[in-house]
Amino acid sequence: MIFIIAVFGMAVLVLGPQLWVRWVFFRYKTDLQDIPGTGAELARHLLRRFEIESVVVEETQPFGDHFDSSAPAVRLSPNNYHGRSLTAVAVAAHEVGHAIQWHRNEEVFQLRKKFIPLAMKLQRTGLLLLSLSPVVGIITRHPVGIAAPLIGGALVAVCGAATYLIVLPEEWDASFNKAMPVLTDGKYVNEAQLPAVKRVLRAAALTYAAGALASILQLWRWLPLLLRR
Numbered sequence: 001m002i003f004i005i006a007v008f009g010m011a012v013l014v015l016g017p018q019l020w021v022r023w024v025f026f027r028y029k030t031d032l033q034d035i036p037g038t039g040a041e042l043a044r045h046l047l048r049r050f051e052i053e054s055v056v057v058e059e060t061q062p063f064g065d066h067f068d069s070s071a072p073a074v075r076l077s078p079n080n081y082h083g084r085s086l087t088a089v090a091v092a093a094h095e096v097g098h099a100i101q102w103h104r105n106e107e108v109f110q111l112r113k114k115f116i117p118l119a120m121k122l123q124r125t126g127l128l129l130l131s132l133s134p135v136v137g138i139i140t141r142h143p144v145g146i147a148a149p150l151i152g153g154a155l156v157a158v159c160g161a162a163t164y165l166i167v168l169p170e171e172w173d174a175s176f177n178k179a180m181p182v183l184t185d186g187k188y189v190n191e192a193q194l195p196a197v198k199r200v201l202r203a204a205a206l207t208y209a210a211g212a213l214a215s216i217l218q219l220w221r222w223l224p225l226l227l228r229r
Helices: 002-027 039-049 078-082 086-103 107-140 143-185 191-205 207-228
Strands: 056-059 066-068 073-076
Touching: 002 086, 002 191, 002 207, 039 056, 039 073, 039 078, 039 086, 056 078, 066 086, 073 078, 073 086, 078 086, 086 107, 086 143, 086 191, 107 143, 143 191, 143 207, 191 207
Parallel strands: 056 073
Antiparallel strands: 066 073
């Protein structure tokens, strides 16, 4: 019973933030008549306004909104690309915020360049170690043979997930130092809509953090083996 409660509590802690992010996006996804353009149209308008001519705006998969500096491109999920909702407007402005960081070569944007590849490498390495642990155990025929890769893999994977949290200042800057002033000063949303826009921008800023916590769930299938060591 205690184990079940612990697992449930961990699920709430790990999955809760990601569910909250998606709920906020869903809550404000309804198209509004007083919003004159789609998320894609706003993104293109803002890129022209800030004279960022080399960045294109593209449609991507659901929940895949991001700025790709290697393209370079602002990529919006279908609802935000075609939609005229507060979510579409806020998310488009957030991703353009990253494009502004990149265009200005701001120091805060270097966080993504430095640490996101590292986080992905650590997570892949950790999961590889976890996957190899049964094979190592069979070859060595010793408990240590399976325990070492399991424990090492779990630690590396958790470190990889935690590394995503380092980019939080960059995400926060894109939402509240870039997107929010643009939307308010340019009167792209009215005053009554500002609280909702702030919630969406907050959720956009915390997307990486929520995803990092959710990725820890990948370790759960290895938990019984870890507990038996």
